[in-house]
Amino acid sequence: MSEHTIVSLPDQATARIPKDNYITRENGLLSWLLTSDHKRIAILYLISITFFFFIGGALAGLIRLELLTPQTDLMATDTYNKVFTMHGIIMIFFFLVPSVPATLGNFFIPMMIGAKDLALPRINLLSWYLYIAGGLLALYTMTVGGVDTGWTFTTPLSTHYVNTNVLTTGLAAFIAGFSSIFTGLNFIVTIHKMRAPGMTWFRLPLFIWANYAASILMVLATPVVAIAIVLIALERTLGIGVFDPTKGGDPLLFQHLFWFYSHPAVYIMILPGMGVISEVISTFSRKRVFGYTAVAFSSVAIAVFGFFVWAHHMFIMGISNYAVLVFSLLTMLVAVPSAIKIFNWTFTLYKGSITFETPMLYAFGFLGLFTIGGMTGVFLGSSGTDIHLTETYFIVAHFHFVMVGGMLMAFLAGIHFWWPKMTGRMYPEKISQMAAVITFVGFNLTFFPQFILGMLGMPRRYASYPPEFQILNVFSTAGATILGVGYLLPVLYLIWSLRYGAIAGDNPWQATGLEWQTQSPPLTENFAVMPVMDHEAYDYEWLEKQQQAQKETGEASAG
Amino acid sequence: MQDSQVHADNTAHSVHEEHPAYLRHHFNSAEQQADAAGFAMWLFLLTEVMFFGGLFTAYLVYRNWYYPAFVSGSHQLNVVWGATNTVVLIFSSFTMAMGVWCAQTRRRRGLVLSLALTFILGLSFLGIKTIEYREKIEKHHVPGFHYSLQSFLDPQSDPEVYAEYHDKALEPDMARHTELYFSLYFLMTGMHALHMIIGIGILGFMILRAWAGAYTAGHETFVVNFGLYWHFIDIVWIYLFALLYLISRHQ
Numbered sequence: 001m002s003e004h005t006i007v008s009l010p011d012q013a014t015a016r017i018p019k020d021n022y023i024t025r026e027n028g029l030l031s032w033l034l035t036s037d038h039k040r041i042a043i044l045y046l047i048s049i050t051f052f053f054f055i056g057g058a059l060a061g062l063i064r065l066e067l068l069t070p071q072t073d074l075m076a077t078d079t080y081n082k083v084f085t086m087h088g089i090i091m092i093f094f095f096l097v098p099s100v101p102a103t104l105g106n107f108f109i110p111m112m113i114g115a116k117d118l119a120l121p122r123i124n125l126l127s128w129y130l131y132i133a134g135g136l137l138a139l140y141t142m143t144v145g146g147v148d149t150g151w152t153f154t155t156p157l158s159t160h161y162v163n164t165n166v167l168t169t170g171l172a173a174f175i176a177g178f179s180s181i182f183t184g185l186n187f188i189v190t191i192h193k194m195r196a197p198g199m200t201w202f203r204l205p206l207f208i209w210a211n212y213a214a215s216i217l218m219v220l221a222t223p224v225v226a227i228a229i230v231l232i233a234l235e236r237t238l239g240i241g242v243f244d245p246t247k248g249g250d251p252l253l254f255q256h257l258f259w260f261y262s263h264p265a266v267y268i269m270i271l272p273g274m275g276v277i278s279e280v281i282s283t284f285s286r287k288r289v290f291g292y293t294a295v296a297f298s299s300v301a302i303a304v305f306g307f308f309v310w311a312h313h314m315f316i317m318g319i320s321n322y323a324v325l326v327f328s329l330l331t332m333l334v335a336v337p338s339a340i341k342i343f344n345w346t347f348t349l350y351k352g353s354i355t356f357e358t359p360m361l362y363a364f365g366f367l368g369l370f371t372i373g374g375m376t377g378v379f380l381g382s383s384g385t386d387i388h389l390t391e392t393y394f395i396v397a398h399f400h401f402v403m404v405g406g407m408l409m410a411f412l413a414g415i416h417f418w419w420p421k422m423t424g425r426m427y428p429e430k431i432s433q434m435a436a437v438i439t440f441v442g443f444n445l446t447f448f449p450q451f452i453l454g455m456l457g458m459p460r461r462y463a464s465y466p467p468e469f470q471i472l473n474v475f476s477t478a479g480a481t482i483l484g485v486g487y488l489l490p491v492l493y494l495i496w497s498l499r500y501g502a503i504a505g506d507n508p509w510q511a512t513g514l515e516w517q518t519q520s521p522p523l524t525e526n527f528a529v530m531p532v533m534d535h536e537a538y539d540y541e542w543l544e545k546q547q548q549a550q551k552e553t554g555e556a557s558a559g
Numbered sequence: 560m561q562d563s564q565v566h567a568d569n570t571a572h573s574v575h576e577e578h579p580a581y582l583r584h585h586f587n588s589a590e591q592q593a594d595a596a597g598f599a600m601w602l603f604l605l606t607e608v609m610f611f612g613g614l615f616t617a618y619l620v621y622r623n624w625y626y627p628a629f630v631s632g633s634h635q636l637n638v639v640w641g642a643t644n645t646v647v648l649i650f651s652s653f654t655m656a657m658g659v660w661c662a663q664t665r666r667r668r669g670l671v672l673s674l675a676l677t678f679i680l681g682l683s684f685l686g687i688k689t690i691e692y693r694e695k696i697e698k699h700h701v702p703g704f705h706y707s708l709q710s711f712l713d714p715q716s717d718p719e720v721y722a723e724y725h726d727k728a729l730e731p732d733m734a735r736h737t738e739l740y741f742s743l744y745f746l747m748t749g750m751h752a753l754h755m756i757i758g759i760g761i762l763g764f765m766i767l768r769a770w771a772g773a774y775t776a777g778h779e780t781f782v783v784n785f786g787l788y789w790h791f792i793d794i795v796w797i798y799l800f801a802l803l804y805l806i807s808r809h810q
Binding site for chain 2: 115116117118119120121123181185186188189190192193194219220221222223224226227228231234238239240241242247248249250253256257260525530
């Protein structure tokens with residue numbers, strides 16, 4: 001019975017939502033709040049990160065509205081400082097870091113490797129509660145006056161000079177950090193210990209490899225930022241002097257500790273997104289990902305290199321020229337595994353049977369925007385251009401291309417791709433394709449002008465600017481409005497689809513992954529029979545043969 | 560299709576019932592469960608290493624920069640109490656290891672006794688630490704508003720330490736940096752003590768459960784993993800003892 005993989009290619013036209021699934025198994029609010037089912041926790045995360053995304057987005061809207069005109073007219077300058085700080089903190093700690101791992105990762109890592117759950121289900125629930133505790137603390141901070149240090153908590157500004165809520169914000173980030181450590185730890189243990197029979201390391205979907213690499217970063221880097229935040233808190237409250245120059249401490253040490261986490265954190269944010277792109281591109285080109293092994297190892301390489309580039313955030317902070325040279329070189333090395341991924345995805349498209357469903361449109365958006373974001377990263381990694389461009393809008397545009405153009409596109413691609421599996425229903429195709437295009441256009445209109453503004457020398461983090469920059473800022477604000485529409489649409493039609501969407505069936509994309517070989521929405525224990533993996537990942541030739549065989553037996557029984 | 564799933568459900572259920580009670584439903588075997596928990600514990604300890612790593616980095620950098628201040632600061636620590644505490648902690652690691660062995664060989668009384676000894680030794684460590692902290696408070700060596708440079712600007716005002724080390728007076732500029740030494744001393748030993756307190760709390764919980772026989776019926780994973788945590792705290796202390804107390808004794 002369990003000697004072969006379940007082939008599940010039922011006809012979508014006759015599909016029904018199965019009565020027993022992880023949503024209907026238990027009812028009531030408590031059954032959700034006390035669940036240890038990874039799928040339910042993923043849904044809890046999805047709702048909460050969407051909530052925080054729209055709070056962060058509203059703050060972004062305020063920033064763009066203020067920057068519509070050169071004067072400071074919408075808000076006072078110190079309010080502006082608080083708004084961009086809270087935008088950064090909420091978007092990074094409460095949206096980007098948990099976005100793909102905590103939702104799609106939580107939901108699909110056990111399913112993709114053929115397990116019933118993550119290895120530590122209660123720790124998984126704990127990490128959601130920690131996330132919520134941190135998030136509520138951040139919201140509380142906003143209501144009592146916010147914080148204005150920038151999301152980087154830069155010393156000695158944060159320890160000596162500002163009188164805002166550094167402590168509560170720091171604690172919020174600290175708690176959210178532990179949530180992310182537990183998620184990463186859980187993923188690593190699960191991927192090592194819970195794989196189904198036959199699921200060897202090189203049969204794992206690339207989404208697993210990418211999340212594995214990101215988990216390593218979460219586990220190793222996050223504790224360092226935790227201790228850095230503790231040191232800031234103690235310096236503010238008890239007056240210890242680790243970062244205080246008057247006592248012999250060095251603010252640069254804080255930068256080292258902070259960026260030792262926060263640079264790898266960039267890869268924590270982007271790697272799981274890259275995993276999504278591998279799944280989507282392969283499925284909608286009906287081809288195995290070109291150079292599977294290279295893509296798998298490039299994830300690990302990004303994680304490893306990612307640990308040794310942090311000092312490129314300090315090129316103008318007085319580190320030695322030799323350090324600049326080494327870190328500049330190492331920074332450019334990260335571009336190599338990233339480029340391997342981009343090239344291999346492009347080669348996957350070559351001679352594939354490409355279709356343009358919504359996830360694929362988002363994936364195309366990712367390819368283009370991430371490439372631009374990555375290449376401008378090389379500008380910033382070489383110290384000469386960095387000295388000119390740092391602390392300008394060029395930086396802002398660069399990391400928004402990677403984080404929003406890259407990660408957010410990948411997140412939306414993943415949400416659309418797996419929505420049928422998570423809910424059992426299809427999203428409406430036409431309007432979602434339109435939303436993908438709107439997002440792409442809005443994004444470029446928002447952030448491309450910022451590259452030019454940065455090249456022209458407009459500094460970041462100011463509420464006012466010289467009038468000659470206005471025209472580009474108007475473009476940017478207009479783009480942000482379009483982008484806002486692009487993000488609001490999916491929320492509306494995805495909620496609509498929960499009730500009115502077409503029934504998806506088990507495998508609407510005819511994809512090969514194990515998660516598609518069970519019912520949608522899945523059972524609480526994921527699979528009715530323990531799956532056995534007997535073929536490579538993305539083996540579309542194998543799938544075609546299965547379909548052929550199924551058709552023949554169908555004809556034979558009909559005859 | 561519906562039928563086959565219901566059927567599969569039933570088989571899954573009947574298999575489930577053959578398993579021991581402690582086996583959680585998403586694992587296939589007790590070995591897999593113990594393996595996963597152990598692996599998770601090692602990963603958690605790895606995050607702890609990184610957590611303390613930030614403090615050790617700060618210590619190493621500043622010790623290199625302000626060497627004389629760090630030597631004089633270190634001379635203020637009480638090596639006898641430090642060494643006593645090291646012995647106490649290493650002995651507690653031994654009793655903890657005995658506890659793990661008792662759990663694995665299903666000796667309930669032995670387990671409770673070992674855990675209780677570990678508990679007492681842990682408390683003794685904290686007690687001795689309190690005595691040491693009190694000395695620092697009395698000498699105004701706690702960083703902050705009441706910090707006093709007296710012992711470093713005028714070593715002879717501190718006859719006990721002077722008799723042992725004959726430290727020269729530090730320049731005022733360098734003496735200021737002793738505050739950094741004590742900042743790190745309190746941070747590192749304080750963070751270590753916090754881990755001890757958490758550990759002692761868990762030990763108390765474990766003693767009650769062990770008395771009820773929870774760990775001596777074939778499911779000793781919790782004891783084994785807590786043992787790893789306890790040994791880890793022990794190792795951190797050994798590094799702290801060497802770096803804070805011993806390294807500057809002959810300088």
